[in-house]
Amino acid sequence: MVRFYNTLTKKKEDFYPIEDKIVKMYTCGPTVYDFAHIGNFRAYVFEDLLHRFLEYIGYKVIRVMNITDVDDKTIKGAKKEGISLKEYTDRYIKYFLEDINTLRLKKPDFMPRATEHIKEMVELIKKLLNKGYAYYKDGSIYFSISKFSSYGKLSGIDLSNVKIGASVDADEYEKEDVRDFVLWKKAKEEEGVYWDTEIGKGRPGWHIECSAMSMKYLGETFDIHTGGVDNIFPHHENEIAQSESATGKKFVNYWLHCAHLLVNGEKMSKSKGNFYTLRDLLNKNYNPVAIRYLLLSTHYRDPLNFTEQSLRQAENTVRNYNEFYKGLNICASEKYNQMIKQEIEKAKKGFIKELSDDLNISSSLSSIFNFIKTVNIFFSKGEFGKENVKEVKEFMEDIDRVLCIIERKEEFLPEEILDLIKEREKARKDRDFEKADKIREFLKQKKIILEDTPYGTRWKKLD
RNA sequence: GGCCUGGUAGCCAAGCGGGAAGGCAGCGGUCUGCAAAACCGCUAUUCGCCGGUUCAAAUCCGGCCCAGGCCUCCA
Known part of the structure; x- marks a missing residue:
């Protein structure tokens, strides 16, 4: 049974999707006004782990990540450079997609842009107006918090404690209650960014896009909504208010939030x-895979303290992990060790069990590292065969569908180097160690390291 | 001020009522012709501090200290 900590109920709960074997998941994506930073990527890596793990255990995941390509910051940025909003945001979307690739993040099924869903947002706002949850004020439209009685249920915020006027309303529009939030902002001439719609000339507020787009792709009620803790209030609270007011249905069953970096x-x-x-x-x-590993290997609800030292440690871990994976290849023995299959079963069971418990990645990794140790013992004793190599590598590739830390780049050595290695092996057999050591030292200068194993000599390149 | 996290070895990090996982780094040893790799052992009689509950606490309760977050457009 999979369990998640649900921000809505403040406890770990068994996970039951609405439809058997299908998970509908929404992730708050980037506002494309600049490069994303590693704090942002901490959230995206957590969501990637969630996505991949759910698929790993057999769910079909339908996932949406929005792209906020219209807001104060994007408009300002485009204006500053004297280019169109689209030109400006396209650029940062492109960078974002590149970064996603670098960190091996699975691309969500849908990455809708706010500007391409104005119609859906207008429909939703119309619904809220008709139902009396929203009102016009000076050409803008606001959501009336007092109409939604369960406002605050996600964040636990007590509205009477909200310091009124503590932060200056960024858009300087008037509203009836300072705590009301904007659904639709009246067009401003100097911004030059607006849509002429049946609810007026203007542009959407921030929260409405997530409600409109999640409901479009996932339905009025869906399974999981994720984001950083800083989004709990006000963003997610407001999403709930506007969505549930519009549909009369529960918006999201499980809210998962990751801590800050x-x-x-x-x-x-x-x-x-x-x-x-x-x-x-x-x-x-720095090795991008190590960045992924570092962001991945701390539990998502704990604060992660990023330092370059811990990144170097992650690089070592990833390197050792991959050397283990690659280093097995040398074994061509016909032996077959029956124990390996059991060890794989055990490791896999532990891996799944721990991740099922609110994505306890540290414990699930310890299960894998213990497995590696056990395999190493058999391997170095010579109690290992090529079928075992295959089994172990298949298992590591299997879990790599979740972890994505194996580096598969093929490495080659020129013919003459390979000949030298053979020559050294022959020298060793002839007990001409002086010659053998000379060759080994020579290759070491060329950053090629030789290791003698029970199955022959293997090589690796230093980077 | 209100609400909410976290503080576990040199570093990173699980465990959350009854044996202190795992990773990185270091040291000693085994293996090896010698190495490397691997393995074994060592590195927390103790889990921020002080009290309390309990047969039993890193784990529960209270207080304090430190760090961080949210309190209307930050993942």
């Missing part, structure tokens, strides 16, 4: 200079 124990911020984009790290030559 800190950098050197502090909140990441540009002014502190501890702000990393993915590209910053790649420019420093």
Whole structure:
């Protein structure tokens, strides 16, 4: 049984999707006004793990990630560069898709853009107007929080405690109650970004896009909605209010939120200079797979303290993991060790069991590392055969559908180097160790490391 | 001020009432012609601090300290 911590109920619950074997999942995606930073990617990696794990255990996942391509920041950015909003956001969408690839994040089934769903948003707002949940004020449309009695159920916020006027209303529109939120913003001439619709000339507020697009692709009630904790209030709270007011149905069954990423124990911020984009790290030559591993390997509800030291540690772990995976190949023995199959079963069981418990990735990984240790023992004793190699590699590839940390790049050595290795093996057989060591040292200079195993000599390249 | 997380070895990180997982780094050993890799052992009599509950607490309760988040457009 899969269990998740549900922000809505504040406890771990057994997971039952609405339709058997199908999970409908919505992820709050990027606002495409700049490069995404590793804090953003922490959330996307968590969602990727969730997505992949659900598929791994047999669910069909239908997943939507929105792209916010119209808001104050994108409009401002485009204006500053003197290009169209589309030109501006297209650029950052492209970068985002590249970053997703770099981190091996599975692409959601739908990545709808807000600007391409104005019609759906207008329909939803009309519904809210008709039902009396929304009102016009100076050409903008607001949602009336007082009409939705269960407002606050997700975040646990007590509206009477909200400091009124604490933050200046960014858009400076008037509303009846300062706590009401905007559904539709009246067009501003100087912005030059608006749609002429039956509810007026304007552009959507932030929250409405997620309600409109999730319902379009997933239905009025769906299974899982994810995001960072900072989205709980107000964004997700408002999504619930507007969606449930419009449909009269429960919006989402399971809300999952991941904790923040800190950098050197502090909140990441540009002014502190501890702000990393993915590209910053790649420019420093860090292995992208290690970045994925680092973001993946801490439980999603715990704060993750990012440091370059921990990234280097992750690089070592990923390197060792891959060397184990590749290093088995040398074994061509006809032996067959019956125990390996059992060990695979055990490891797989542990892996699934732990991930099923609210994605306990650390425990599930420990099950895999224990497996590796056991295999190494058999391997180095010579109690291993090529069928076992196949079994173990298949298992690692199997779980890699979730983890995605295997590096599959094929490595080649030139013929003459391979001949040298053979020559060394012959020298060793002839007990001409001086020659053998000379060859080994020579290749080491060329960053090729030789290792003698019970099954012959294997090589690896240092990077 | 209100609400909410987290503080476990040198570093990262599980466990959340009854044996302190796992990873990285380090040291010693086994194996090896020598290496490398691997394996074994060592590195937390103790889980931020102080009290309390309990036969039993890292785990529950209370207080305190530290770090972080949210409190109307940050993942």
